[in-house]
Amino acid sequence: MSRICQSCGMNMDKIEDFGTNADRTPNDDYCVYCFKDGVFTNNFTIEEMVENNLKYLEEYNRENGTQYDEESARKDLTEFLHMLKRWRN
Numbered sequence: 001m002s003r004i005c006q007s008c009g010m011n012m013d014k015i016e017d018f019g020t021n022a023d024r025t026p027n028d029d030y031c032v033y034c035f036k037d038g039v040f041t042n043n044f045t046i047e048e049m050v051e052n053n054l055k056y057l058e059e060y061n062r063e064n065g066t067q068y069d070e071e072s073a074r075k076d077l078t079e080f081l082h083m084l085k086r087w088r089n
């Protein structure tokens with residue numbers, strides 16, 4: 001079963017995709033890009049995370065057979081990220 005990063009939403013399919021805890025064990029919640037050695041790799045706000053993820057929109061559309069435009073993707077991504085552990089209020 002694939003997990004998703006609870007910060008950016010990336011699929012985590014392989015052990016290499018998982019971030020690491022302070023003791024360098026795999027972290028089940030966050031990906032290698034968001035979490036390393038027990039700390040977040042960035043201090044993004046949710047808005048900054050949305051903009052960062054939009055850099056990969058073309059790749060996302062190609063891999064998933066979708067045709068999101070930037071405005072629709074921004075709206076849906078904002079709603080999606082708010083459901084993830086890091087961004088829940």
